[in-house]
Amino acid sequence: MIQKAAEILESSKSLFVLTGAGISAESGIPTFRGTDGLWKNYSATDLATPEAFEKNPELVWEWYHWRQGIILKAEPNPAHFAVAELEKKFNNFLLLTQNVDNLHRRAGSKKVLELHGNIFRARCLSCGRIVHHQIEPGKEINNLPKCDCEGLLRPDIVWFGEQIPQDIWQASLEFLSAADTSIICGTSGIVWPAAAIPEMAKKNRAKIIEINLEPTPISSIVDVSILGKAGEILPLIIQTLNTNI
Numbered sequence: 001m002i003q004k005a006a007e008i009l010e011s012s013k014s015l016f017v018l019t020g021a022g023i024s025a026e027s028g029i030p031t032f033r034g035t036d037g038l039w040k041n042y043s044a045t046d047l048a049t050p051e052a053f054e055k056n057p058e059l060v061w062e063w064y065h066w067r068q069g070i071i072l073k074a075e076p077n078p079a080h081f082a083v084a085e086l087e088k089k090f091n092n093f094l095l096l097t098q099n100v101d102n103l104h105r106r107a108g109s110k111k112v113l114e115l116h117g118n119i120f121r122a123r124c125l126s127c128g129r130i131v132h133h134q135i136e137p138g139k140e141i142n143n144l145p146k147c148d149c150e151g152l153l154r155p156d157i158v159w160f161g162e163q164i165p166q167d168i169w170q171a172s173l174e175f176l177s178a179a180d181t182s183i184i185c186g187t188s189g190i191v192w193p194a195a196a197i198p199e200m201a202k203k204n205r206a207k208i209i210e211i212n213l214e215p216t217p218i219s220s221i222v223d224v225s226i227l228g229k230a231g232e233i234l235p236l237i238i239q240t241l242n243t244n245i
């Protein structure tokens with residue numbers, strides 16, 4: 001399987017990579033739907049929705065600050081570095097991540113689009129300003145984060161029921177329409193519209209390589225489905241690529 005994936009990559013000219021929470025799992029970031037899922041103590045509707053923020057901004061900020069704490073202690077793992085490595089190997093390359101943890105950038109990825117926003121950015125509900133917002137580890141945050149204009153800040157993250165950033169979505173679809181290979185890594189393929197990407201890639205007759213711990217709803221349509229940890233599989237694919245060349 002690794003060899004087949006490497007052969008596909010060897011003959012491809014433009015590579016589109018889609019990642020989900022699974023690529024950050026080995027960095028210690030809980031996934032959304034795994035056994036240690038982020039949603040374990042809360043359901044998605046409790047927290048990652050505009051209604052939840054409207055009803056209880058303190059709880060929603062507490063949850064995001066808790067997650068920031070986990071992410072700040074985390075390091076990119078070999079899977080993130082392997083994706084950054086792949087970017088260097090392909091002139092035509094695009095990484096679309098559903099993750100908000102910024103770990104791809106910290107691993108050196110440059111051509112990365114964040115479909116669901118970034119946990120270290122906040123947006124002012126009054127003036128719309130986008131600011132960097134990060135907790136100081138260990139420091140209690142008692143009051144709600146405010147903008148310089150005194151407006152309430154919210155996480156600059158796409159919540160359920162919210163429109164995804166159209167510029168990022170359009171750019172992704174445009175690249176995808178010309179990509180001859182896609183790697184789908186660490187996503188359960190449940191959340192839309194990201195979940196539509198593998199089908200679209202298939203329609204464009206791209207070769208699809210999936211890396212996941214377990215089969216997903218898209219495993220039946222991909223060319224290569226590799227079951228295993230992204231932090232082990234992706235570096236192996238790179239290694240095989242390097243020896244084959």
Ligand code: BV8
Pocket residue numbers: 019020021022023025026031032033034048098099100116157158159160161162163164185186187188189190191192193211212213214216228229230231
């Ligand atoms: C929209 C930010 C409309 C929040 C997130 C019914 C049918 C179809 C669609 C819907 C529906 N009901 C509602 C919808 C729409 C909804 C949706 O898709 N809901 C789902 C639950 C059915 N989608 C939306 O609301 C989207 N917006 O549709 O707007 C609209 C249109 C016009 C105008 C207005 C509105 C917005 C969706 C964005 C939600 N925000 N994130 C935050 O992070 O706090 S989604 C959230 O889930 C994360 O971004 C996460 O990345 C994403 C997807 O989950 P995964 O990344 O796949 O993570 P998961 O835990 O599920 O899976 C991990 C995988 O990794 C597993 O497969 C596991 O096996 C694997 N894995 C684990 N470890 C490893 C591994 N693989 C490899 N190696 C490992 N070591």
Ligand code: ZN
Pocket residue numbers: 124125126127128129147148149150151
């Ligand atoms: Zn403001």
